[in-house]
Amino acid sequence: MMERALSIRNLKVSYKDREVLKGIDLDIYKNKITAIIGPSGCGKSTLLRCMNRMIDIVEGAKVSGEVFFGGENIYAPGVDPVKIRFKIGMVFQKPNPFPKSIFENVAFGLKINGYTGDIPQMVEKSLRWAGLWEEVKDRLKDDAYVLSGGQQQRLCIARALALEPEVLLLDEPCSALDPVSTLRIEELLLNLKERLTIVIVTHNIQQAARIADYTAFLLDGNLVEFGETSSMFTVPKDKRTEDFITGRFG
Amino acid sequence: MREKFIQILLASAASASVIIMIGIVFSLLGETAGFFKEVTIKEFLTETRWTPLFTPAHYGILPLVCGTALVTLIAVMVAAPVGLASALYLSEYAPDSLRRVVKPVLEILAGIPSIVYGYFALTFVTPIIRSVFPEANVFNALSAGIVMGIMLIPMVSSLSEDAMMSVPNSLREAAYALGATKLEVSCKVVLPAATSGIVASFILAISRAIGETMIVALAAGSTPKLTFNPLESIQTMTAFIVQVLLGDAPFGSIEYKSVYAVASVLFAMTLSLNIVGTLIVRRYREVY
Structure with a gap:
């Protein structure tokens, strides 16, 4: 039995009167990458x-x-x-660095959480984990907005990693990036799963196939199918899953 | 032909305000030049007494500038913290439904005629001040400054709130996701990102305070004095202009011309502050 990082039980979410998640049960396994796929509006970001x-x-x-x-x-x-978010980090769809220097962006989470260790050292470590150190080490004082989109997104990943979270949640982190930057981030995530658990929402079925150990398919607020990516993509159990991953809808 | 006529009509309407503004500047400068034929610029800027209506007459603008600065300082000390706090509340803490009601109300408050505030200063605030500090003059800088500050709160609050609201939500989310509390999000993300807009709102408020007339004419007194004691009666530049123009300074006399000299200084101060404020506002709009 594999260890679980998160266990979701009968989770329901509604906005005003509209129910967007209708009772989800899902386990997220430790040190694995779990992808959540599904058409727009199916509730995966929620x-x-x-x-x-x-x-x-x-x-x-x-x-x-x-x-x-x-x-x-x-x-x-x-x-x-606040304590939960400190241990479960998040990276968003569009890179959203703070209008501060590269260094201050990574140090932000450490400073507000009263980190007592060596901040510059932790910033360097995080930037190395995010594969960004070599590109920015000589210009840590520069404004974060001078970086390219892909670099900004890796900076946001470094910023989340600085808190050494147990789980990293990524909400379509590559949707605003070019294919090369996307590949770099995928490689990065594959390297990172040794140290933490990753959950990634993605619009891109190929991306799920490339990097995810497990995949969850969501449709209209229901979990249709969950399992190992390799078996789900070769022999989907549900007809709707098959239709979705073969591109018949969504 | 008809199109042409309409175009000319609209163009002249558009240029009217510019032309009038240029005309005002020229008439100001013309009379000011006349003033400086009789009083040296050195005396004007360095003499510490302003007594154009008495003999011997002295024409040092410093006491008037000092009075204006004192009242403005007090006003900003009231308006800046309260305005900023209320902007922060409205933009970061208040639910949408409340903000939708409070914001227009604030903007209406900004439209109360300043004579009402002046009357409020004299009849309500001054007695309170005098019950706490019995040595305070009936006309004093503190009362005028506090009430002017109250008048400026809606302006500071509304402009600062605009600046805070234009901080993208994605930055707030980023901070929350790093375990920031609401206060940390407000103070460490929203405030720094909105700084230039907030500074601009302060500058525009200062400019408004310097040019404000009715409150100081009613409540601050008419004794030009080089003092920073807020309990004393002082006179601001604007209040002096009112005093002379309501009296019967003969046209072309030196007292009459001194009004123009003071008005030129006032105009230069508010114009430069407005320019700086507008430049900052424009700069922060370009950031996102």
Whole structure:
């Protein structure tokens, strides 16, 4: 039995009166890459945001059900979402560096969380993990916006890694990037899974096939199929999964 | 032919304000030049007494500038923190529904005539100040400054809130995802990203305070004095102009011309502040 990083049980989310997740049960395994695929509007980003309680800052979203992280339900009353997000990092669709220097971007999370270690050393480590160190080591004081889109996205990954999270959530991290930058990020994620668990929402079925150990297929707020990527992409159990991955819809 | 006529009509409407502005500047400068034929620029800028209506007359603008600066300083000390805090609340903490009500109300507040504020200063704030500090003059800089600050709060708040709202949500999300609390998101992400807009709102508020007339004419007094004691009666540049023009300074006399000299200084100060403020506003719009 493989160890689980996150266990999601009967998770339901609604915005006002519209139910976008209709009872999801899903296990995320440790040190694996899990891809969440599905057509636009199927609730995959919402599901991802439930995993570190980023859903809390969406006005009007109601969540029920449980998400277990390290044996603890992160939706139990009294759980501080700030502490959860500190351990479960997130990277967004569009690169969103702060309007600060490259160094300050990576150091931000360390500073606000009262990191007591050597900040410059941790910044260097994180940039190395993100494969960005060699490109930026001579211009750490430069504004983050001088970097290219792909570099900015790797900077955002470095910024999340600086907190040494146990899980890294990525919401379509390559959708705004060119193919070369996309490949670099995929390689990076494959290297990173040794040290943490990765969940990636992707619009790109090939991307899921290339990097994910497990894939979850979501449709209209329901989990249609979940399993090892290799078997799901060769012998899908559900007709709808087959239609989706062969490009018949979505 | 008809098209041409309409075009000329519209163009002249558009250029009217520019032409009038140029005319005002020329009339200001013309009378000011007349003033400086009788008073040296050196006396004007360095003499520490301003007594154009008495003999011996002294023409040092410093006491008036000092009065204006004192009232402006007090006003900004009231308007900046309160305006900023209210902007931060509206942009980061208040629910959408509340913001939609409060923001227009704030903007209406900015439209209250300043004579109302002046009256409020004299009849409401001054008695309170005098009950706390019995030595305070009936006309004092503190009362005028505080009320002017209250008048400026909606302006600071509304402009700063615009600057904060234009900070993209993706930056807030990035900070939340790194375990930032709401306060950290507000102070370490939104505030720095909105700095130039906030500074611009302060500068425009200062410019407005320098040019404000009714509150100081009513509540701050008419004693030009080189002091930084807020409890004393002072006179600002604008209040002096009102005083002379309401009296009967003969046309062409030196008292009459001194008004223009003071107005030129006032104009130069507010114009340069407005230019700086507008430049900053434009710069921050280009960032995102």
